Amino acid sequence: MKVCLIHGPNLNLLGIRETDIYGKDSFDDINRKIKQYAGQLEVEIRIFQSNHEGEIIDVIHDARNWADALIINPGAYTHYSYAIRDAISAVRLPAIEVHLSNVHAREEFRRHSVISPVTVGQIVGFGTMGYLLALDAAKQLVERTHR
Ligand code: DQA
Numbered sequence: 600m601k602v603c604l605i606h607g608p609n610l611n612l613l614g615i616r617e618t619d620i621y622g623k624d625s626f627d628d629i630n631r632k633i634k635q636y637a638g639q640l641e642v643e644i645r646i647f648q649s650n651h652e653g654e655i656i657d658v659i660h661d662a663r664n665w666a667d668a669l670i671i672n673p674g675a676y677t678h679y680s681y682a683i684r685d686a687i688s689a690v691r692l693p694a695i696e697v698h699l700s701n702v703h704a705r706e707e708f709r710r711h712s713v714i715s716p717v718t719v720g721q722i723v724g725f726g727t728m729g730y731l732l733a734l735d736a737a738k739q740l741v742e743r744t745h746r
Pocket residue numbers: 608609610672673674675676677697698699700701702709
């Protein structure tokens with residue numbers, strides 16, 4: 600099975616950016632851990648990062664042609680991008696939303712996600728581990744629908 604994992608804006612600065620909130624793992628460390636775990640689960644994964652809304656939408660559209668599931672951390676787009684929400688809804692792939700930080704314990708504006716209604720669910724507050732939990736969830740979801 601194949602998973603498309605998308606990191607949204609500013610996540611390329613992980614390890615440098617607000618490490619008290621997002622942890623010390625660098626962007627490359629996180630991707631290494633994700634790829635290693637995907638290998639253990641025998642999941643083929645392609646990882647993308649973009650700071651641009653339109654590029655994220657293009658990646659979601661393209662995933663329609665090859666992926667079985669989406670894992671997405673939309674960064675701040677989470678809170679206001681109806682365009683990303685519509686893209687996820689349009690491709691009809693099961694999607695899992697991940698946030699490194701516990702968005703519910705932070706500023707008020709982070710508590711609301713316009714993306715969540717078109718996802719299977721959210722994993723928030725577990726740092727890097729959140730992506731690994733999302734991989735487990737994606738695998739089980741896809742296997743269940745093919746059984
Ligand atoms: C984030 C939470 C968002 O509110 C924020 O804008 C981010 C990162 C997270 O992973 O915790 O860029 O998505």
